[in-house]
Amino acid sequence: LAKTTQPISMDSYEGQEVNITCSHNNIATNDYITWYQQFPSQGPRFIIQGYKTKVTNEVASLFIPADRKSSTLSLPRVSLSDTAVYYCLVGENGNKLVFGAGTILRVKS
Amino acid sequence: NAGVTQTPKFQVLKTGQSMTLQCAQDMNHNSMYWYRQDPGMGLRLIYYSASEGTTDKGEVPNGYNVSRLNKREFSLRLESAAPSQTSVYFCASSPTVNLGETQYFGPGTRLLVL
Numbered sequence: 001l002a003k004t005t006q007p008i009s010m011d012s013y014e015g016q017e018v019n020i021t022c023s024h025n026n027i028a029t030n031d032y033i034t035w036y037q038q039f040p041s042q043g044p045r046f047i048i049q050g051y052k053t054k055v056t057n058e059v060a061s062l063f064i065p066a067d068r069k070s071s072t073l074s075l076p077r078v079s080l081s082d083t084a085v086y087y088c089l090v091g092e093n094g095n096k097l098v099f100g101a102g103t104i105l106r107v108k109s
Numbered sequence: 110n111a112g113v114t115q116t117p118k119f120q121v122l123k124t125g126q127s128m129t130l131q132c133a134q135d136m137n138h139n140s141m142y143w144y145r146q147d148p149g150m151g152l153r154l155i156y157y158s159a160s161e162g163t164t165d166k167g168e169v170p171n172g173y174n175v176s177r178l179n180k181r182e183f184s185l186r187l188e189s190a191a192p193s194q195t196s197v198y199f200c201a202s203s204p205t206v207n208l209g210e211t212q213y214f215g216p217g218t219r220l221l222v223l
Contacts, residue, residue, distance in 0.1 A: 034211075041216075041217070042216060042217070043113075043199045043201070043214025043215055043216055043217055044152070044199075044212075044214050045214065046211045046212070046213070049211065087151060097154070097212070098151075098168075099144075099151030099152040099153070100151045101149065101150055101151050102151055
């Protein structure tokens with residue numbers, strides 16, 4: 001199973017762009033890269049998923065370089081409500097997803 | 110459309126007691142999962158059910174059993190609870206276990222074993 005490495009925590013201010021980078025050096029050919037968000041006392045919530053290059057949705061962007069050994073989640077103009085834990089996962093199938101400890105993002109006013 | 114629901118929300122058990130955690134989804138998903146999350150850690154997969162009638166072990170299955178009662182419901186049973194099973198338990202579902210499928214999580218059950 002592919003292992004991921006993320007920063008333990010990050011601090012930001014409202015209105016700033018936040019970039020969280022995840023390292024996954026042993027990603028397999030069939031693995032997708034998926035990011036989840038978790039608020040306290042809630043289950044994780046899907047944010048974005050990609051295989052290569054760049055993916056953008058209404059919430060975030062995901063940048064994946066050609067070698068796919070890392071990925072960067074970009075949150076534009078964060079607000080206080082974006083304070084949460086962000087998990088980077090790589091996996092081929094749903095039964096093989098591995099959650100690491102995640103990155104605690106704290107957004108300050 | 111409630112998504113994934115879990116009962117109970119919170120439970121206290123004594124060592125050796127048994128209990129069943131219930132999970133139901135109304136999204137007509139084929140696959141369902143049980144995870145546990147310990148303080149400050151990510152989620153770990155206990156068991157999953159790729160489709161109705163099948164169940165398989167995940168990363169940490171010891172001390173647990175599961176039943177896929179029908180397409181909607183997937184229960185997790187602790188036969189003899191231990192303090193090491195104190196955790197938050199999340200149920201999730203996805204359309205299938207196939208490549209790229211998104212998992213949808215329930216609100217969790219907080220279990221304390223004394």
